Amino acid sequence: xxxxxxxxxxxxxxxxxxxxxxxxxxxxxxxxxxxxxxxxxxxxxxxxxxxxxxxxxxxxxxxxxxxxxxxxxxxxxxxxxxxxxxxxxxxxxxxxxxxxxxxxxxxxxxxxxxxxxxxxxxxxxxxxxxxxxxxxxxxxxxxxxxxxxxxxxxxxxxxxxxxxxxxxxxxxxxxxxxxxxxxxxxxxxxxxxxxxxxxxxxxxxxxxxxxxxxxxxxxxxxxxxxxxxxxxxxxxxxxxxxxxxxxxxxxxxxxxxxxxxxxxxxxxxxxxxxxxxxxx
Amino acid sequence: xxxxxxxxxxxxxxxxxxxxxxxxxxxxxxxxxxxxxxxxxxxxxxxxxxxxxxxxxxxxxxxxxxxxxxxxxxxxxxxxxxxxxxxxxxxxxxxxxxxxxxxxxxxxxxxxxxxxxxxxxxxxxxxxxxxxxxxxxxxxxxxxxxxxxxxxxxxxxxxxxxxxxxxxxxxxxxxxxxxxxxxxxxxxxxxxxxxxxxxxxxxxxxxxxxxxxxxxxxxxxxxxxxxxxxxxxxxxxxxxxxxxxxxxxxxxxxxxxxxxxxxxxxxxxxxxxxxxxxxx
DNA sequence: GAAATATATCTTGTATACCAGATAAATTTC
DNA sequence: GAAATTTATCTGGTATACAAGATATATTTC
Numbered sequence: 001x002x003x004x005x006x007x008x009x010x011x012x013x014x015x016x017x018x019x020x021x022x023x024x025x026x027x028x029x030x031x032x033x034x035x036x037x038x039x040x041x042x043x044x045x046x047x048x049x050x051x052x053x054x055x056x057x058x059x060x061x062x063x064x065x066x067x068x069x070x071x072x073x074x075x076x077x078x079x080x081x082x083x084x085x086x087x088x089x090x091x092x093x094x095x096x097x098x099x100x101x102x103x104x105x106x107x108x109x110x111x112x113x114x115x116x117x118x119x120x121x122x123x124x125x126x127x128x129x130x131x132x133x134x135x136x137x138x139x140x141x142x143x144x145x146x147x148x149x150x151x152x153x154x155x156x157x158x159x160x161x162x163x164x165x166x167x168x169x170x171x172x173x174x175x176x177x178x179x180x181x182x183x184x185x186x187x188x189x190x191x192x193x194x195x196x197x198x199x200x201x202x203x204x205x206x207x208x209x210x211x212x213x214x215x216x217x218x219x220x221x222x223x224x225x226x227x228x229x230x231x232x233x234x235x236x237x238x239x240x241x242x243x244x245x246x247x248x249x250x251x252x253x254x255x256x257x258x259x260x261x262x263x264x265x266x267x268x269x270x271x272x273x274x275x276x277x278x279x280x
Numbered sequence: 281x282x283x284x285x286x287x288x289x290x291x292x293x294x295x296x297x298x299x300x301x302x303x304x305x306x307x308x309x310x311x312x313x314x315x316x317x318x319x320x321x322x323x324x325x326x327x328x329x330x331x332x333x334x335x336x337x338x339x340x341x342x343x344x345x346x347x348x349x350x351x352x353x354x355x356x357x358x359x360x361x362x363x364x365x366x367x368x369x370x371x372x373x374x375x376x377x378x379x380x381x382x383x384x385x386x387x388x389x390x391x392x393x394x395x396x397x398x399x400x401x402x403x404x405x406x407x408x409x410x411x412x413x414x415x416x417x418x419x420x421x422x423x424x425x426x427x428x429x430x431x432x433x434x435x436x437x438x439x440x441x442x443x444x445x446x447x448x449x450x451x452x453x454x455x456x457x458x459x460x461x462x463x464x465x466x467x468x469x470x471x472x473x474x475x476x477x478x479x480x481x482x483x484x485x486x487x488x489x490x491x492x493x494x495x496x497x498x499x500x501x502x503x504x505x506x507x508x509x510x511x512x513x514x515x516x517x518x519x520x521x522x523x524x525x526x527x528x529x530x531x532x533x534x535x536x537x538x539x540x541x542x543x544x545x546x547x548x549x550x551x552x553x554x555x556x557x558x559x560x
Numbered sequence: 561g562a563a564a565t566a567t568a569t570c571t572t573g574t575a576t577a578c579c580a581g582a583t584a585a586a587t588t589t590c
Numbered sequence: 591g592a593a594a595t596t597t598a599t600c601t602g603g604t605a606t607a608c609a610a611g612a613t614a615t616a617t618t619t620c
Binding site: 069071072073083087100101103104105107131 | 563570572573
């Protein structure tokens, strides 16, 4: 289990009770203060955030294989914290469909649901069509130059064979498009779709010539954006994204235990099909 | 606070310890069992699910106004349960952007972030374009008949002036399209977008003649689907969805405290802008 | 020896107690 | 009286203990 370590910081420093409180009147409270500024100022990373980030990273990079048990008690020992924040992190993973919980039995790294995979690819394409079109309309010259720089960095990483940095540049490029199109929220959705597909993508990595091809495709998209040709930019982006849709059968034969085919997996779906299960 | 009550069921039925355990060897465990079947069979609604559902409903129906404090301790008393499941429910609301938490200070029903609203409308349109096009290709005759039935029900509810049932039929119609297009996952995303917009929608409700208009627009969409004209169906759906984009200025003048204009609100954004905050 | 039963001990779900930061009222200071 | 300070008591964040279901091993039964 790489990428996991102890959480530093002073914890469990006990101190005797501050003596008996003198009798004074309580206060009213419960009136909402100026929340806006409040939320901006403070933002300390909680322990659960750290565990969540670590686990998420370990899962999407396949360091934790699908089916691996996620035991809350073990994590408390590894991080030196209690179950409460660990549990919060695990619950967030469940919401991300990265973990499945069997009540009173165990929690496991989620199998890759093929049905969800297919839908995530389609949804992502639809959303990136929006951001690309908007970027073509709104991108400033400086933003376009910034994207060219990202592509150049990606080219350099490709030549260096640095797969991890290459992928980070890839993400940055797509994020820059969304930012230029003024759709930060939609970029977050796209990110979630990417997470769903990420593990599958990693299984398909060793394709010769893939990295230079991606660079060329990115360049083509950006050229269309710079030329303010939105239809062309969208078409090129779609062509780029469609490359991911290889046939899945090969991989599911290679790693049968990594995938799941009937996506009953999820709470949302279970709710709507509950009656069928009760009868059958 | 409507829609909230005690949670039934036997809890806290203590029982003396089963005596000292005799010394026997421990077991190995930690091997993943047949998860797929496991997850299908069991699915009992946890206490946190109930609290989450109730709170979510109260928030999106504006029974709990934006800015209202959500105090975990109060909820424990109302439901007769402990803080742990209450807290889990609240954390899920935070992930849904329906609540904001100020550490050590308070949790509050989230203001409606106008920027998110705009993006949610755009994203929803993009996703429904996908489902409508797919529905046009794949919808069976029975599915089309089912959708006609939904529209008829909606017409009846419109004539009866039953706003709540009307809205439920509206949701059913859009869900039926996604189901016919074989995109249940994308429908879940659309649902999330709807939740984001729902509170705004409720503020704009009293528009005379709105309900019959919606029925006509739904009928137009379905006619295009039945005629297998995907471009027409998409166009009509877009026209239908664009009706929601009224100018926001009116409402933000009427209920200024309900909205928030700078969407720093969210963790995801805060992360990417953290450096700016530190310097400024 | 094989099938059925019993049981120890895993797991997650829940309850409860305590901690530290934040807030507003009470108090002090000028 | 107004501003600064103190202080009680709110809040959410965390630690820990217990409850209840699930599972594999040990035991019994035939």
